[in-house]
Amino acid sequence: MSAPGADGVLIIAATLFLALFLAVLPLPEWATAWRPAWVAMVLVYWCMTLPERVGVGTGWLIGLLLDALHGTPLGQSAAALAIAAYVTAKNYRRLRLFPVVQQALWVGLMISVNALLTWWVRGIRGLEADPGYYWLPVLTSMLLWPWVFLVLSEARRRYAAPAP
Amino acid sequence: MKTLFRDGPPLGFRLTALLLASLLLMTLDHRYERLEPVRSVLSVVVYPLRYLVHLPATLADWSSESLVTRRSLTDENHRLRRQNLLLKTRSQRYAALEAENLRLRELLESSVELGDRVLAADVVAMELGSPTREMLLNKGSRHGVYRGQPIIDGHGVVGQVVHVNPISSTALLITDSSHALPVQVVRSGVRAVATGTGAGDALDLAYVAPNADVKPGDLIVTSGMDGRFPAGYPVGAVGEVALDPNEPFARIRAQTSAKLGQIREVLLVWTTEPKDGRGTPRAERVVQR
Numbered sequence: 001m002s003a004p005g006a007d008g009v010l011i012i013a014a015t016l017f018l019a020l021f022l023a024v025l026p027l028p029e030w031a032t033a034w035r036p037a038w039v040a041m042v043l044v045y046w047c048m049t050l051p052e053r054v055g056v057g058t059g060w061l062i063g064l065l066l067d068a069l070h071g072t073p074l075g076q077s078a079a080a081l082a083i084a085a086y087v088t089a090k091n092y093r094r095l096r097l098f099p100v101v102q103q104a105l106w107v108g109l110m111i112s113v114n115a116l117l118t119w120w121v122r123g124i125r126g127l128e129a130d131p132g133y134y135w136l137p138v139l140t141s142m143l144l145w146p147w148v149f150l151v152l153s154e155a156r157r158r159y160a161a162p163a164p
Numbered sequence: 165m166k167t168l169f170r171d172g173p174p175l176g177f178r179l180t181a182l183l184l185a186s187l188l189l190m191t192l193d194h195r196y197e198r199l200e201p202v203r204s205v206l207s208v209v210v211y212p213l214r215y216l217v218h219l220p221a222t223l224a225d226w227s228s229e230s231l232v233t234r235r236s237l238t239d240e241n242h243r244l245r246r247q248n249l250l251l252k253t254r255s256q257r258y259a260a261l262e263a264e265n266l267r268l269r270e271l272l273e274s275s276v277e278l279g280d281r282v283l284a285a286d287v288v289a290m291e292l293g294s295p296t297r298e299m300l301l302n303k304g305s306r307h308g309v310y311r312g313q314p315i316i317d318g319h320g321v322v323g324q325v326v327h328v329n330p331i332s333s334t335a336l337l338i339t340d341s342s343h344a345l346p347v348q349v350v351r352s353g354v355r356a357v358a359t360g361t362g363a364g365d366a367l368d369l370a371y372v373a374p375n376a377d378v379k380p381g382d383l384i385v386t387s388g389m390d391g392r393f394p395a396g397y398p399v400g401a402v403g404e405v406a407l408d409p410n411e412p413f414a415r416i417r418a419q420t421s422a423k424l425g426q427i428r429e430v431l432l433v434w435t436t437e438p439k440d441g442r443g444t445p446r447a448e449r450v451v452q453r
Contacts, residue, residue, distance in 0.1 A: 020210070024217050026290060056175060060182045068206035069213070071291065071298050071327070071334060074199055075189030082186070086179040125194060 011159040012054060015042050015152060016062055024069050033133050036141040037111045039066055043081055044110050045152045047088040048095045048103075059085030076121050080114035104145040111138045200311075204329035211332055214289045214300055225428075281434040282316075283307060287427055288332065297337040297362060297424070299323070303432060304331045312392055314433045320398040320421030321345070321386060322430050337424055338399070339365060347399050348387035352377035355387055358399055358418065365424050367400055369416035374407050378416055394435045 019038040027035060039062060046054035063078030070077070088095065088110065095106060115134040193199045285303040303309050305328045313325040315335050323337040336343050341362035347369070348355050354376045356369040372378060382402040388395025398421045406415040 017213075020213055021217060024214065024289065024291075026217065026221075056178045056182060060186070065206065065210055068203060069210050071296060073190045073193045074203060074206075075186035075193065078189070079183055079186035082179055082182045086175060089175060121190065 008050070008053065008159075011155055012046055012050070015046070015155060016058075018042075020062070020065060020069065023066060033136050034140050035137060036144050037114060037137045039063075039077075040081060040084055040111050040114055041107060041141055041145065041148050042152065043085055044088050044107055045149065047085045048092050049153075049156060051089040051092045054085070055089050056082050056085045072118070073121060073125070076118060077114065080117045083113055083117075084110040100146045100149060103149065104142045107145045108138050108142040111141050200327070203327055207327065207329045207334070208331060211329075214332075218288050282431040283309075283434075285309075285315075285333075285430055285432055287430060290425075297323075297340040297343075297360065298326070299335050299337065299427075299430075301325075301333050301335055301430065301432075302331075304329050304333050306330045308434075309333045309432055314393045314397075314435070315430050316397055316433055317422045317427050317430045319423065320400065321393065322422045322424065322427065324392065325432070335430075338420060339363075339367060339424055344370075345393065345399065346387045346389040347384045348395075349378055349402070350383045350385055351379075352382070354378055355389070356384075356416070358384065365400075365420045365422075366403075367418040367420060369402070369418055370413065372414045372416055374409050374411055374414045376414060378402055378405055378414065380405055384418060394433065 016039070019042040022038040023035070043054070043059050043062060047059070059081040060078045063076075063081035064074060066072075066077040066081070067074045088106075095103060098106065112135075115138060119131075119134050189199065193203075283303060285301040287299050288302050289300040291298040291300075301309075301315075309325055309328050311325055311328055315322045315324060321338055323335045323340070323343065325333050326336045327334040337360070338345050338358065339360040339362065341360050343360040345358045346355065347358045354372060356372045356378075358367045359370050361368055369378070369384070380402050384399045384402060386393040386395055386397045386399055400418045400420040403417040403419050404415075405417075408414070
């Protein structure tokens with residue numbers, strides 16, 4: 001594996017920034033519940049392909065920014081994304097060999113962690129919400145994963161380290 | 165992340181540390197509300213992103229303002245002038261009524277609400293997810309915005325400020341499911357608490373007795389009982405009323421007067437504290453505008 005240059009950091013930062021952008025992009029009201037978990041998807045991708053650069057710390061920091069953007073209690077998304085990054089980075093060798101459908105299932109599982117944690121925290125704070133709000137993103141993210149994977153692979157091939 | 169960590173304890177250790185940190189942060193944030201400075205720093209960090217997200221709408225606004233024909237401008241000008249005339253006549257009557265009201269209140273020796281100072285703010289972003297209903301405003305503590313400040317628009321009450329940082333602030337809408345607002349029905353004077361439903365522009369009126377005098381179409385206004393919202397601002401109109409004598413409280417739905425889904429501009433209100441009931445200042449009462 002050749003030593004990745006500074007531009008690898010650049011493309012990682014750029015894609016994560018884009019994911020944050022998509023996470024707060026205003027959507028029509030009926031579509032907000034279906035908004036895929038862009039940040040989690042991009043994070044899982046980078047943890048899978050470059051686990052030595054993107055890991056638990058990055059996931060946690062991005063989650064903190066996401067909390068600030070969404071107005072959720074600081075640390076909620078941070079914890080969820082740190083867990084997702086940890087489990088993905090632990091299993092990156094196996095994940096790279098998975099067919100894309102199986103990877104999509106994995107992504108769904110990671111986003112379910114987030115959904116479950118959000119649900120718990122909201123429950124502890126005594127707030128109720130429509131369950132679809134938590135679980136619909138899992139579905140849409142899984143359906144969109146193959147395309148996200150393709151786009152990010154292409155971006156990595158072009159701007160960052162060669163295929164690991 | 166320059167550190168080259170392999171599988172093993174470091175990763176797990178790091179995760180444990182960060183999870184504990186998250187737990188601590190959440191507790192501090194929710195239980196003790198000690199994290200306002202941290203949140204305000206983070207909000208400033210992500211503000212460019214919010215601005216970028218809002219840019220298309222800003223551009224569309226700008227182009228619709230600058231790329232219009234002279235004809236439509238003159239039409240609008242005429243319309244606004246007519247409206248202005250109408251509002252002026254109405255406010256003249258209002259001024260006379262207010263003076264009379266003041267005089268009567270003086271006779272009754274009761275304190276009065278003075279005029280409120282307002283500041284216009286642009287809505288930079290809207291978060292209309294199913295549980296949370298918040299918006300980001302482009303005015304912050306630099307402009308004197310404070311936490312808990314009431315927000316209205318031309319039609320009625322919109323919400324209140326929950327987070328402030330120097331350049332922007334976040335407001336909770338009255339339709340957020342965690343928001344409650346003490347209100348009063350204008351016609352009958354029945355008091356209630358308007359809680360958000362988290363859906364559309366609907367509010368629930370809680371704690372209304374099943375035999376209370378509330379009818380569909382009744383106007384509800386803020387009662388000012390919370391000491392936060394000034395009294396008398398329109399909140400909405402009563403929609404469905406389900407009066408079941410077997411239930412402890414009536415089930416009442418209301419529609420907000422402010423069109424929360426489509427506001428672009430809001431007004432931040434500074435309520436001028438009414439002086440203590442007995443020592444009401446008489447001479448220096450000024451209605452600010």
